[in-house]
Amino acid sequence: MWATVAATIRPLSREPVEALAAAVEVKATQPAAPRPPPPRGRVPPVRPAPAVVAPRTSLQAATLDGSWDKGLRSGTITPDRTLDLHGHHLDGAWSAIDYTLERAIAAGDRVVLLITGHERRGEPPVVRGRIRAAVHDWLASSRHSAQIAAVRAAHRRHGGGGSLYIILRRG
Numbered sequence: 001m002w003a004t005v006a007a008t009i010r011p012l013s014r015e016p017v018e019a020l021a022a023a024v025e026v027k028a029t030q031p032a033a034p035r036p037p038p039p040r041g042r043v044p045p046v047r048p049a050p051a052v053v054a055p056r057t058s059l060q061a062a063t064l065d066g067s068w069d070k071g072l073r074s075g076t077i078t079p080d081r082t083l084d085l086h087g088h089h090l091d092g093a094w095s096a097i098d099y100t101l102e103r104a105i106a107a108g109d110r111v112v113l114l115i116t117g118h119e120r121r122g123e124p125p126v127v128r129g130r131i132r133a134a135v136h137d138w139l140a141s142s143r144h145s146a147q148i149a150a151v152r153a154a155h156r157r158h159g160g161g162g163s164l165y166i167i168l169r170r171g
Contacts, residue, residue, distance in 0.1 A: 064150050064167065072165055075155030079113035079165065080104065085131055086117055093131045094138055101144040101166070110168055113154060118162040135164065 064072075071077040083100045085093045097114070104112050116132040139151060147169050154163035 064152075068167065069152075072152050072155065072167075075157040077111055077165075079111045079158065080109035081107075081111075082113040082115065084115040086115065088131065090130055090134065094134075097135070097138060098142065098144070101142065101147075101168075105144060105147050105168060110170070112166040112168065113158055114164045114166055115159050116162060116164065132162075139166065 068077075081100065081104045083096060085096065088096060100112060100114075114135065116135055117129070118132075136151065139145060139148060142148070149167045149169045152165045152167065154160060154165050158165075
């Protein structure tokens with residue numbers, strides 16, 4: 001088929017059309033390279049190479065001004081907004097966190113107190129502490145993560161181990 005098309009086209013070189021058509025026919029008559037036999041057994045799926053992502057500091061390790069850390073440790077900083085997640089299920093908690101962060105950023109708040117409840121150790125028949133375990137990942141992957149400066153454990157006066165401070169960046 002290619003030889004038919006090539007014979008109807010005027011070549012740019014000075015060689016005659018018949019010589020080009022003969023070269024195409026020679027290539028068409030040559031046997032194709034043998035294909036390797038198909039692999040035997042189970043073949044693992046081809047997975048794309050992982051994307052190289054610049055390492056990002058976690059929100060717990062983010063640095064704050066020394067006076068901020070001192071105020072948070074001593075409990076003298078008063079939260080601008082509070083969200084209590086007691087009684088929420090996972091999806092409801094995520095929606096509540098997202099909504100509260102949206103409202104806090106719009107209002108220019110700096111500190112949000114997030115009450116998650118104390119983490120329960122062990123595996124009783126009812127698994128507890130799922131929200132607490134997922135909060136850090138949620139915050140890191142949130143659409144508001146760029147506005148979050150740091151996440152710190154709350155002072156005893158604000159709930160201690162069952163609460164977190166979310167410190168927002170200045171608008």
